[in-house]
Amino acid sequence: MEKSVARLLTTGNPKWLLGYSVAVGMLGVVVSAWGAGRDIDISLFVGALFCGLSFLVLISIRIERIVGKTRTAALKSSERAAVAQAMPLVYDRFDLSFPVPTLDEWTLEPGGLLLLHRLIEGEDPSVIVELGSGASTPVLAHLAEKQDRRFTSIENDDSWVEVTRQRLSGWDIEPDHILHHVPLADNPFQPSAPWYDTDGLDDIFGDETIDLIFVDGPAARHGTHRRQPAFTYFASRMSPGGILVLDDYNREDEQEVVDFWKQEMPEIEVSTFSGRKSLAVVRMPE
Numbered sequence: 714m715e716k717s718v719a720r721l722l723t724t725g726n727p728k729w730l731l732g733y734s735v736a737v738g739m740l741g742v743v744v745s746a747w748g749a750g751r752d753i754d755i756s757l758f759v760g761a762l763f764c765g766l767s768f769l770v771l772i773s774i775r776i777e778r779i780v781g782k783t784r785t786a787a788l789k790s791s792e793r794a795a796v797a798q799a800m801p802l803v804y805d806r807f808d809l810s811f812p813v814p815t816l817d818e819w820t821l822e823p824g825g826l827l828l829l830h831r832l833i834e835g836e837d838p839s840v841i842v843e844l845g846s847g848a849s850t851p852v853l854a855h856l857a858e859k860q861d862r863r864f865t866s867i868e869n870d871d872s873w874v875e876v877t878r879q880r881l882s883g884w885d886i887e888p889d890h891i892l893h894h895v896p897l898a899d900n901p902f903q904p905s906a907p908w909y910d911t912d913g914l915d916d917i918f919g920d921e922t923i924d925l926i927f928v929d930g931p932a933a934r935h936g937t938h939r940r941q942p943a944f945t946y947f948a949s950r951m952s953p954g955g956i957l958v959l960d961d962y963n964r965e966d967e968q969e970v971v972d973f974w975k976q977e978m979p980e981i982e983v984s985t986f987s988g989r990k991s992l993a994v995v996r997m998p999e
């Protein structure tokens with residue numbers, strides 16, 4: 714609760730602020746009108762003060778939006794340059810001959826792909842799982858196919874399944890054994906957000922042991938702590954020393970999710986890799 718209030722105050726919510734300031738402005742008008750009808754001078758002053766405050770807040774919201782947009786656009790162009798610089802290394806390490814789908818705010822950064830490559834090379838996982846498909850899927854599927862590892866990607870959004878399916882086909886990778894549509898559903902682990910339907914996951918994974926899981930879904934719009942169930946569901950299915958990689962660790966929500974995982978199993982080891990998005994690498998006990 715304390716954290717939610719802090720988050721509201723620090724990130725602000727322009728819609729609420731807009732509502733409050735319009736309400737204060739209207740209160741000012743009512744106070745002025747009420748006082749004018751009764752010849753109470755102070756009420757005119759108080760009313761004008763309320764209207765003035767409301768006006769100032771509305772103007773500052775407008776300025777913040779304009780400045781915010783400019784700042785985001787500037788960041789995006791520098792990010793694009795960073796991605797362009799790192800891509801040759803990604804093509805080289807993964808030995809890619811097809812064009813990688815554009816990396817954007819939805820996808821892993823090149824640094825994230827390179828980290829996954831390092832983990833796959835260093836840890837030699839036989840079974841790799843991805844929650845949340847995208848540009849990462851053909852890249853990881855290509856590596857897995859080349860190195861004879863089993864790779865499974867889970868996607869909740871049926872229209873996005875189609876996008877990823879076509880990308881895999883475009884890379885000459887047969888999508889059917891790799892990509893699975895598992896819709897979101899209420900889950901027993903985390904009431905604040907839906908998660909992948911566990912019956913669907915049970916059908917896919919059965920009693921398979923997983924060595925490395927890349928947690929990059931469900932998307933943020935699906936609610937608070939939406940990636941928390943990944944650990945609760947998969948922990949007992951991981952091999953000893955298996956690895957979970959969580960993207961977007963720069964977000965407070967994902968940091969709280971990892972804190973929760975640590976409470977669930979204090980023996981896990983967590984390392985973090987910072988970048989614009991940041992990743993957490995969680996190693997299961999041996």
Ligand SMILES: C[S@@+](CC[C@H](N)C(=O)[O-])C[C@H]1O[C@@H](n2cnc3c(N)ncnc32)[C@H](O)[C@@H]1O
Nearest residue numbers: 819820821845846847848849870873929930932
């Ligand atoms: C963070 S994305 C997964 C990204 C993917 N692992 C990657 O690195 O490219 C999480 C979810 O957002 C949705 N998604 C991915 N890319 C999207 C896009 N460009 N537009 C809208 N939704 C997208 C999909 O449902 C996906 O499962």
